[in-house]
Amino acid sequence: MGIVIPMAVVTGFWALVGILGPFVVRRGPNQGIIRTMIVMTAVCCWAFWILVYLHQLNPLIGPQIPVKTIRWLGEKWGNTNN
Amino acid sequence: MGSLYRSEEMRFCQLIVEKDAAFSVVAELGKQACVQFKDLNPDVNSFQRIFVRDIRRFDEMERKLRFLESQIQKDGMQIGGRVDDGDYEAMPTAELNQLETTLNDLERDVKNMNESDALLKKNFADLKEWDAVLNKTDEFFAGGVDSEAQEELEEQEELGGGRQAEKAPIQYVVGVIRRERIPAFERVLWRACHHTAYVRASDIEEQLEDPETGDKVNKSVFIVFYKGDRLRSIINKVADGFKAKLFANCPRTSKERQSSVHEVRARIADLQTVIGQTREHRFRVLQAAANNHMAWLKQVNLQKSVYHTLNLFNFDGIGRFFVGECWIPLRDIDNVREALERATEASGSAVRPVLNVLETSDEPPTYNKTNKFTAVFQSIVDSYGVASYLEVNPAPYTIITFPFLFSCMFGDLGHGILMLLAGIYLVVREKNLIARNIKDEIFGMFFGGRYIILLMGLFSIHAGFIYNDMFAKAFNIFGSRWHNPYPNANVSHWIHEEEVAKRDILFEVTGQPHQFFSRSNKPRFTNQYSIALSDWRGHLDPGVAYDTAAGPYPFGVDPVWNVAENRLNFLNSMKMKLSVILGIGQMTFGVILSLQNHRFFKSKIDIFTVFIPQMLFLGCIFMYLCLQIILKWIFFWVKEEVIFGQLYPGSHCAPSLLIGLINMFMLKPREAGFVMNETRVGPNNLLIEKEGCYLTQWYPGQSIIEMILVLIAVICVPIMLFGKPIAFILEQKKHKKAHAENITVHANVLTEETEIIANGNGKAEGGHSSGGGGGAHHGENFGDVMVHQAIHTIEYVLGCVSHTASYLRLWALSLAHAQLSEVLWHMVLSNSFNASHNLAIGGIAIYIVFFIFAVLTFSILVLMEGLSAFLHALRLHWVEFQSKFYLGLGYPFVPFSFKEQLSKVELQAAA
Numbered sequence: 001m002g003i004v005i006p007m008a009v010v011t012g013f014w015a016l017v018g019i020l021g022p023f024v025v026r027r028g029p030n031q032g033i034i035r036t037m038i039v040m041t042a043v044c045c046w047a048f049w050i051l052v053y054l055h056q057l058n059p060l061i062g063p064q065i066p067v068k069t070i071r072w073l074g075e076k077w078g079n080t081n082n
Numbered sequence: 083m084g085s086l087y088r089s090e091e092m093r094f095c096q097l098i099v100e101k102d103a104a105f106s107v108v109a110e111l112g113k114q115a116c117v118q119f120k121d122l123n124p125d126v127n128s129f130q131r132i133f134v135r136d137i138r139r140f141d142e143m144e145r146k147l148r149f150l151e152s153q154i155q156k157d158g159m160q161i162g163g164r165v166d167d168g169d170y171e172a173m174p175t176a177e178l179n180q181l182e183t184t185l186n187d188l189e190r191d192v193k194n195m196n197e198s199d200a201l202l203k204k205n206f207a208d209l210k211e212w213d214a215v216l217n218k219t220d221e222f223f224a225g226g227v228d229s230e231a232q233e234e235l236e237e238q239e240e241l242g243g244g245r246q247a248e249k250a251p252i253q254y255v256v257g258v259i260r261r262e263r264i265p266a267f268e269r270v271l272w273r274a275c276h277h278t279a280y281v282r283a284s285d286i287e288e289q290l291e292d293p294e295t296g297d298k299v300n301k302s303v304f305i306v307f308y309k310g311d312r313l314r315s316i317i318n319k320v321a322d323g324f325k326a327k328l329f330a331n332c333p334r335t336s337k338e339r340q341s342s343v344h345e346v347r348a349r350i351a352d353l354q355t356v357i358g359q360t361r362e363h364r365f366r367v368l369q370a371a372a373n374n375h376m377a378w379l380k381q382v383n384l385q386k387s388v389y390h391t392l393n394l395f396n397f398d399g400i401g402r403f404f405v406g407e408c409w410i411p412l413r414d415i416d417n418v419r420e421a422l423e424r425a426t427e428a429s430g431s432a433v434r435p436v437l438n439v440l441e442t443s444d445e446p447p448t449y450n451k452t453n454k455f456t457a458v459f460q461s462i463v464d465s466y467g468v469a470s471y472l473e474v475n476p477a478p479y480t481i482i483t484f485p486f487l488f489s490c491m492f493g494d495l496g497h498g499i500l501m502l503l504a505g506i507y508l509v510v511r512e513k514n515l516i517a518r519n520i521k522d523e524i525f526g527m528f529f530g531g532r533y534i535i536l537l538m539g540l541f542s543i544h545a546g547f548i549y550n551d552m553f554a555k556a557f558n559i560f561g562s563r564w565h566n567p568y569p570n571a572n573v574s575h576w577i578h579e580e581e582v583a584k585r586d587i588l589f590e591v592t593g594q595p596h597q598f599f600s601r602s603n604k605p606r607f608t609n610q611y612s613i614a615l616s617d618w619r620g621h622l623d624p625g626v627a628y629d630t631a632a633g634p635y636p637f638g639v640d641p642v643w644n645v646a647e648n649r650l651n652f653l654n655s656m657k658m659k660l661s662v663i664l665g666i667g668q669m670t671f672g673v674i675l676s677l678q679n680h681r682f683f684k685s686k687i688d689i690f691t692v693f694i695p696q697m698l699f700l701g702c703i704f705m706y707l708c709l710q711i712i713l714k715w716i717f718f719w720v721k722e723e724v725i726f727g728q729l730y731p732g733s734h735c736a737p738s739l740l741i742g743l744i745n746m747f748m749l750k751p752r753e754a755g756f757v758m759n760e761t762r763v764g765p766n767n768l769l770i771e772k773e774g775c776y777l778t779q780w781y782p783g784q785s786i787i788e789m790i791l792v793l794i795a796v797i798c799v800p801i802m803l804f805g806k807p808i809a810f811i812l813e814q815k816k817h818k819k820a821h822a823e824n825i826t827v828h829a830n831v832l833t834e835e836t837e838i839i840a841n842g843n844g845k846a847e848g849g850h851s852s853g854g855g856g857g858a859h860h861g862e863n864f865g866d867v868m869v870h871q872a873i874h875t876i877e878y879v880l881g882c883v884s885h886t887a888s889y890l891r892l893w894a895l896s897l898a899h900a901q902l903s904e905v906l907w908h909m910v911l912s913n914s915f916n917a918s919h920n921l922a923i924g925g926i927a928i929y930i931v932f933f934i935f936a937v938l939t940f941s942i943l944v945l946m947e948g949l950s951a952f953l954h955a956l957r958l959h960w961v962e963f964q965s966k967f968y969l970g971l972g973y974p975f976v977p978f979s980f981k982e983q984l985s986k987v988e989l990q991a992a993a
Contacts, residue, residue, distance in 0.1 A: 002631070002632070002633050003633035003634070005636075006633065006634075006636035006637065009636075010636075010637065029453075030453070032085050032086070032087070032478075033085075033086060033456065033478055033481070036478050036479065036481075036482075037478075037481055037482050040479065040482040040483065041482050041486075044482060044483065044486045045486075045544060047663075047664070047667065048486075048490070048544075048545070048548055048660075048664075049548060049637065049638075051659070051660050051663055051664075052548055052638060052639060052656065052660065053634055053636075054712060054715040054716065055655075055656045055659065055660075055715055056563075056634035056635060056639070056640060056656075057633070057634050057715055057716065058715065058716070058717075058718060058719035058720075059624045059628060059652075059719075060624065060718070060719070060720060060733045060736055061624065061648070061651060061652060061733075062564070062621060062622035062623050062624045062627055062628065063564060063621075063622050063642050063643055063645070063646030063647075063648065063649070063652070064621045064622070064646055064647045064648040065622060065642075065645060065646055065647065066647070067573065067576045067577055067580060068577060069645050070566050070568065070573055070622075071566070071570075071573050071574075071577065073564075073565065073566045073642070073645075074565070074566035074568075074570065074573065077558075077561070077562055077564075077565055077566075078565055078566075079565055079566045079567070079570075080565045080566065080567045080626065080627060080629070
């Protein structure tokens, strides 16, 4: 799948919410508040996701797993191609 | 601005009303709730104020209402309705007087009824006793007690040696005494009368009601036979001592007694009817009072509050006009004028009230217009300190950042769902729950925070997906990126070895064999797949087991970490970096909000000497740290490659950011590059790493760049410290020079007088501020400014470091939460699965254990951890975020409002 697809999908989603969302809000006394809420939600949630994503991009340590679980992993999730 | 981002603009106004119209004006304003009156008579004792008589009148009425309420509740009746029913019309004077008389009458009637009730009860008790006495005496004499007594007494006489030769007639007296006291009574009587009195007692079956206490007591009838009048007085005294009631005029003959009994019975029946009627009457009266009680209470309180407010006014000169001073929000001034119009029409006064806007140097109150959703977030901010007048209000940003930080600490999908459900229930059933008027304080707290709970639940669900944690289990929605790298034969072989050795074999597997210089100059080689019985399990090497082509797990933490033994190593590293970056982000946001304040108050000096140095300091050190973290994430892996022009051999040389930061401050010289040279040695063609290669420069020019950054940061500190005080001194000098230029000397030759005139006219030099910025710093001298600035600078500089570390609580609490969750799973629920060999026993075991699991989950993990995370998120906002821009020295706007008054009354009634 590559790195590009999830990056594009999630970033695109939050960009949609954060940039186009404020224009969808109806006029009224609470328009400012709702716009602020939408933008801040988009920024915070996207930041949360991208930080966790980047941390796993190039992992420096690997998981330490009991041998029986390794066999289960192999059966359930497949072995590596090499 | 007129919105929640800043507090509202206020105007100080003067209200002049005619005396007759004053009451209706204030009542009208009470309905609106936009005016806060200032107390113009602060020195006056509350007993000397103008309207003290009226207030006393209402206090009396309230007292009567309370008395009626206690009587109503004593009879077990319910008072329906609520004090605040939305209608805030004040009663006209005529109806008010009527109410007063009604309350007077009611009080008098109820008191009379109480008295007569007591009297009737007493009579009833007496009659019942008399009835019992008559009956028992009949029994005594029928049973021949008198003859027995006679015999006994004569025996005594003979024993006593026949002192009394005459045959005195035997007399008797009857009485009623409490059953418990009979034995003692008999003994005392025996001894007091020198064994010459004969007592007989018989219990009254029916329990009688004691008129004083209302308790039911057991009594008995006794009859005493004696000879001689002297004994009579002794018996009287003893009976007195035991509180026995003697009935002297008991008829002697049986016939008379019978007729007396009939009489008494008739009187008892009559009395019972009377008592019944009185009770019914009392019930009806109290019921009528109960129906109107709430409405009356509301009226009394409304009127009293109006008079309290009128007490704050001042008489003007002649005494015909009232003058009041008040704060009104700018946008509500027109509403207030309309209210005044309405009030004057209603009161029929000819003179219209006047509303003048005044200038004042008092600080206005802070007014933030909130609705039911934003009110709770505003109250969170206000709990720490009410915003200063017209400064930036952090509440609208808190609406999202608070639940977000909470969710970083609480991130569990299952618990988030529980919280969301609770929040949805409270919000959807809002109207119903308000109408039920539940007085429980803890429920009130949770209900008041229903929107917060809802938002926290939503964000926790998102965080649960990202941490991939639901009741300590993980989902594998997109396919894990870690696979088994070993051939199946090897794996089967290891499992067989484990079974043979009968314990878990742990072995070390390293992927990238490497070599480095050690002190002893002996190169170290490690082989792949060497089996040594040491304390490792299968350690999957990222270079081999991680699917780079597919990229990381698309949304959240990879599920393989849930089954890994070293998951905490990985998660700790991730959460710590997450916390630091989020924390620095929020602090930067806070500093930018302070820029908004500086721009609004038009103080350029603040922007140049405070904001820019702050941003530079934060940027050079902490944003550089964040940048380093992100670059390390993107560029450094376990494979050998060329990064930023330097040959990087593998994960042993991944730069250590923490020690790097410390070395940056210590300006320690660092080598460049990770490897000695390009040569490769050994059977695996390995590069020779430098010792301490994780401390070397990892991009070219790093030492120089870091030195510059540290220099900039250090220079910012004295700018922050001395910038404003120096500007202040320069201002003062300019001031003095301007004044010096304006001073002219007038000399009058004829009268030989001289005058020194400043400012070109005869005015004395006032304290006018002509300074450009910092409008509030009139009366300060240099010392104040210097100290203020020093405190501010030290707080900021030290705060940057300590607050960044403080944000690590995001990591700490989420770790604690995850571990508690795991404990509950492993120790509680999965044990019940292990017991499921037998279906029946297993079924029952799971049923019981699930109950325990659910109770512990809800009480510990949701409630306790929820409150804990709530508290820490609150602290992060109050201290770490708001210290960057918030002053919080204002006082809240408390308008005169009927709604507020009545809700206070309701609270008191509940207490």
